[in-house]
Structures are given as structure tokens and as C-alpha cells.
Amino acid sequence: MNRFCPPPCVYHPWQQHFPALQIFATQFDRDHFDHELLNALPGMLPDSIRRSAAKRQADFLSGRLCALSAMAALQLPPMVPGIGEDRSPQWPAGVVGSITHGAGLALAAVACAADCLGVGIDVETLQKPDTMHSVAEQVLTPHELHIRALLPDMQQADFISTVFSLKESLYKALYPIVGKSFYFQDAELVAWQAETVSLRLLTDLSDVWCANATLTGHYVHIDGRVISLVVILPD
Template identity: 45%
Template sequence: MNPIPACCTPLDDHWPLPDALPGTVFLSTRFEPKLLEASDFQRCAVPPPASIQRSVAKRQAEFLAGRLCARSALQRLEGLDFIPAIGEDRAPVWPGHISGSITHSTGHAAAIVGHKAQWRGLGMDLENLLSLERAERLAGEILTPDEMQRMAAGPREQIAQWVTLTFSAKESLFKALYPIVRKRFYFEHAEVVEWSDSGFLRLRLLTDLSSEWCYGKELEGQFAVNEGQLLSLVAVGA
């Protein structure tokens, strides 16, 4: 068993979303940057990259928390003792036969892993719920014109969740598809077509990423809101 530093709570395998994904392992932890000690990386056998060593305590704590979740998830999945490095493209580098995703927001980190034979892509994103004022300010940067119309047609009290969800879902979509297509795309290249109060959503690509992942292709995702944070997940089955 790997030690858990004082800055992190014990790893939790509670599945937080509407539908569990068969064959995956999900782990999360809460972290407190003020409790991080310089020796925690060495004690937990998580070598910090140079960029992390130079960063503030918050960034160090979220990196450590996310990597602890990822390593333990890989150990549970198939006994692998492996810590994803940071790739040149800033994405985590997973073993060749593994799909995975790491996410963190204020005080909370999580990771999900599965075999590529079952899940070609896994993308997960955690965000703090935006305030209404901030959501209205950022909407034009995150939403497509069609999404803006759909937002305007709905009740104003849903705007904060709608914008947060759209941001998070597009981040999850990118994390799920980028390892497959190896091509960057941005907020304007996808739209949330619909979402339900039960935690399901549908996304549509608005650009050609490959012959398979082309304009109009739709994917499903899921999300949950808990304690002021929204977690979304997009999974691409094999």
C-alpha cells in the first residue's frame, strides 16, 4: 500500500455519476494545499516534474493528489505500479494499452482508468460551478451561437449550470478524443446538443478531426453536481 500524505484524504472509490462504466476504476481524494510538506512527493514515491517543483503549493498538491489517484487506480485495474508523466502536449502519459483521465478542481482530485480494448478514450473534467455573473460574462467564449440561443431560451437561473456544464463537457470530450485523433480542437468545434436533469448529455462535433471523428458525429456523456462542483465524463467505447 502506498502512503497517503496528510494533505490528502483516503482514496475514495465511490462512483459519483449516474451510470457506472464497466471495466473501469475510479478513485478520488480531497486535498488541502496548506498541509502539503516538501517531503510528501518523496515519501509517496511520486517524482515531481521540474514544472511542478517550481509551482505554488496549490498546483503541487493537486498534481500529487491526481497522481496518487491514477497510480492506485492502475494498481486496482491490473496491478500496475505506474505514475503517468506529463507529456510534451501537457497530457498525462498512460501505458500503451490503458485509457485514462485525471482531473482536479479546488480541493478535489480524481482519476479514471480502463483498458483500451474496452474503452478507446476516457475524458473526465471537474469544475467549480460558476456564479451567474461569471457565467454570463464567459458564455460567449465557451458557447457556440446555437448554444447561446438555447441558453437564452431557458430560465436565467439555469445559466450558471448550463455554462459550467458546457465548459466541462467540452473539456471531457477533448480529453477523450485527443489521444485517439492527436489533433487539438477548441470550444467552437463541439456543441452540447441536449442535457437532462438526470445527468446525461449529448455532444456533437462541429469539425472534422479524422475520417471517423467528423463533423456531425455525436457522443454521449454524463455529469453530476455535488457540493458546488460539476463532474463530467465522456467515454468512447471500443
């Protein structure tokens, strides 16, 4: 699309685990954003986006283009997800999904609600050690701080960035289900093998999602970024 971003394409490192899930991604360059590009989206723009700064509009456009591509791959009508009062994407009935954008990359993960209860996807830049160490105690539980301390110095910042991203994905997957906010200290990593982790809730979020419930997260490190995914499947 002009010089702002190419058409989104499939990006699905976890296809073998979640074949019913569609993930599309695109690189984008805010310096080449023009608000006229928003006309490519079907339907009416949310007022909050129409009034927002160019940076926010660029993020919205890149993420929604990925969402539309993922929905098209599922043979769903082209409906742009709206924005809720909590700023989360509002998906059409029968659809679940998640959108993320950062460091010039946007992704959307979308599935039919019959195949998936919840999904969260997140992208973060792998930050420098001094940046991440300053937020470690906000992001990591005491157990995770202990894990970090056992790692070589060069791996500790990436560990913090990765846990941060996984907890963002966990929130995006669970919040639409439980309708309740929770925070970094309300879940922790309890197992880590290759690029798959187990996350345990430390607080009750609903009658179903209680403390000690565990969920699986996945991640990849690529081009100086971490991309994470949490998917909740039906029983």
C-alpha cells in the same frame, strides 16, 4: 496522507454504464501540502513538477494518487503517469485515463485500452452568474446560447459551467485519439436528458472523428461542483 489528503476512494456514479472503468477521488487541502509528500509517489518526478510551485505540486500529487489507486484496482503495476509536452498525462502502454483537480477535489478515471478507447473527466466549480455570463460567448455555440436563453435565470450560470466541463471532458477523451487540438466552438450540446447529454462535433478532427459525429457525456452536480465524464468505447 498527513493533513493534505486522505487516501483516494472509489467515486463512480456511472458504474452501471462503464463497469470496466475505475474512478477514484480525494479531497485535498493545498494549505497542508509539503513537498516531502511527493516522495510517496513511485519513480522519478518529472523535472517540470520538481521545479514548479507548491500549488502545481499539490495538484499533481492529488491527481496522481487517484490515478495510482485506479490502476491498482485494475491490477496494473504502480506507474505514475508522466507529463507530455502538451501537459497531458502520459499513461503506460495499454492504459487510458484522465485526471482532473479543482476546488480541493481530485479525480482520476482509468481503464485498460482493450476496454476503452478514450476517457475524459473534469471537475469545475459552479460559478456565480456574473462570472459565467462573461465567458458564455467563448464557451457556447449559437445553438447553446439559444438553449441558455430559454432557461430560468437561476439555471443559466450552472448551464454554462456544465457545458464548459463537458467540453473539457470531451477534449480529454478525444485529443489522445486524434492528436489534434480543438476548441469550445468545435462541439455543441444537441440533446440533454437528466444527467446525460449528446455532444456533436462541428469540425473534422480525423478521418473517423468528423463533423456531425456524436458522443455521449455524463455529469453530476455535487457540493457546488460539476463533475463530467466522456467515455469512448470500442465498436
